[in-house]
Each structure stands twice: as structure tokens, then as C-alpha cells.
Amino acid sequence: MTAPVRAALARVAEFLAGLSDAEVAALAEGRARLAVLPAAGPPRAPAEAPESASPEDVERAHAALAAMARRDEGRAYLSTWTARELRALAARAGLRGVAGLRKSELVDRIVDRTIGFRLDSTAIRRR
Structure with a gap:
């Protein structure tokens, strides 16, 4: 070893x-x-959302969302992010066509793409 x-x-x-x-x-x-998260630091609590999301913040958030087990955890985590930050995270998650979405819609789309997709896939595999 x-x-x-x-x-x-x-x-x-x-x-x-x-x-x-x-x-x-x-x-x-x-x-x-x-879950293994980037060593740059633990996931940010919602109250610590940055004024502008750096690439490191976006990567940490993406990893944190990947480790979450419930959609409501993801929504709470993203609740204080700005629409601009959420758009950067949406781009990281591979979402397109999010430019005109409201903040709540962005949060829902990001949560569905990250946490929701995984939960839905797990539920389908168990059938």
C-alpha cells in the first residue's frame, strides 16, 4: 500500500x-x-455566495451539488447566488438557453440538471 x-x-x-x-x-x-470535493476548500454556505463567481467557485459549487442527495438542499445552497453567478454555474452544468430565465428558474434548472438528473437515474435503475 x-x-x-x-x-x-x-x-x-x-x-x-x-x-x-x-x-x-x-x-x-x-x-x-x-463524495470527493475539490481541495480548494469546503463548499460555501449559501450566506457566503460571492459577488461574482470565479471559475473555482463554480467548480466547488458544481462538486457540492453533485454530492447533495436532495433537491431542496441544492435550492437552499443556491438561494443567495446572483443570476449572473447562476448563469456561470448553468454553463458549467451544460445548460443552454438560460440567458432570459429568472433567478428562481435558473436555480430549478441547475438543480434538475445536477441533483435531479442523478436522483431520477437512480430511481429508474431501481425499477
Whole structure:
């Protein structure tokens, strides 16, 4: 086992040790999952939305949305973003034709493209 693998496993073990028994059980049963986020920092809380979204902010937000399990989490996360920032994030998510959308419509489209798509795909695979 290489040193980076050992270091990563130690970090995962440290993280798991801080979880409740119910959270560990959810992971073990596949009802929860771990996600890898960019090392530039943790996802921003909604109150910390930037005045203009840098490429790093957009990447962090995209990764954070990819790790979320519910649409309402994504909506709350994006609630303080400006329409300009949301358009940058929409472009990162591959959405087109968003220039004339209102902020709430942008949030819904981004959440549907990121979180909703994954949830819908998972539900279809389980049928």
C-alpha cells in the first residue's frame, strides 16, 4: 500500500469516527454516500455566495451539488447566488438557453440538471 493511499484511508477513518451510528449504518446500507470535493476548500454556505463567481467557485459549487442527495438542499445552497453567478454555474452544468430565465428558474434548472438528473437515474435503475 502506497503512502498516499494510507494517508487517504487515515483521513477517511478519521471522518467515519466522527459519524453517528445511524450515519455509518446509512453508508453501509447504501442509503448515504461519501463524495470527493475539490481541495480548494469546503463548499460555501449559501450566506457566503460571492459577488461574482470565479471559475473555482463554480467548480466547488458544481462538486457540492453533485454530492447533495436532495433537491431542496441544492435550492437552499443556491438561494443567495446572483443570476449572473447562476448563469456561470448553468454553463458549467451544460445548460443552454438560460440567458432570459429568472433567478428562481435558473436555480430549478441547475438543480434538475445536477441533483435531479442523478436522483431520477437512480430511481429508474431501481425499477
